Amino acid sequence: MPNRVIAVDGPAASGKSTVARKLAAQLHYRYVDSGALYRGLAWKTLALGRNTASPEEVLDTLGMMKVEFFEADGAVRYRIDGYEPRAEIRSESVSSAVSSVAAMPGVRTAVTQWLRDMVRFGNLVMEGRDIGTVVFPAADMKFYLDASPEERARRRHAELTPTGDAADVNRVMSSLQSRDRKDSGRATAPLCIAVDAQVIDTTGLTIDQVVAEIAKRSGG
Ligand code: CDP
DSSP, rough: OOOOOOOOSSSSSSHHHHHHHHHHHHHHHHHHHHHHHHHHHHHHHHHOOOOOOOOOHHHHHHHHOEEEEEETTEEEOOOOTTOOOOGGGGGHHHHHHHHHHTHHHHHHHHHHHHHGGGGSSSEEEEEEEIIIIIIIOOOOOEEEEEOOOOHHHHHHHHHHGGOOOOOOOOOOHHHHHHHHHHHOSSSSOOOOTTTTTTTOOOTTTOOOHHHHHHHHHHTO
């Protein structure tokens, strides 16, 4: 039987990552954070002192770097040129560059292929923006998580503050909204709800309530 895929899509800070990670652990599936790959490419481009708004420079970086995938702690992770970037890819400079990198069609083709190839690791819970629409249109289950902009900004602010990034909630909200606009407005694989996705508004719900709801709907 081919490996199963559960797609969890939605806008920035809608709770996708935490929910998808917990769901994967509960179902004994591998967790995949597709956004981390776009972030990794943006990080590498910046680290080389290159321009993340230039498709030539970004695609050249993509062509030069060696990416390896491996499984650890129930997730599929990656190294770029032998190094695994972790906290670096969550920095404000990467967050503000990533949406323009992710809008480049050549980047999407390469990342989509990497993501599809990950079924070799086993059953997957994959989170992102276009997993149920483009990467795995035939996914076994598709969820689209959303939350109010205020709630999303509060959640992201709470995540950033312990790392010392003293962003205020309003600044976080405007950065999330600008990324959402770019992600929804781009020509290739924009953020949108798959026709067969189950939409869950997570505003006011705890992570465990959302995980329980999804697990119930996916028979887990
Ligand atoms: O965690 P957060 O919601 O802030 O974002 P992320 O999942 O780490 O994704 C970072 C960025 O990568 C998004 O804003 C999109 O521009 C891009 N992305 C994408 O285009 N397609 C995906 N499947 C996942 C992420």
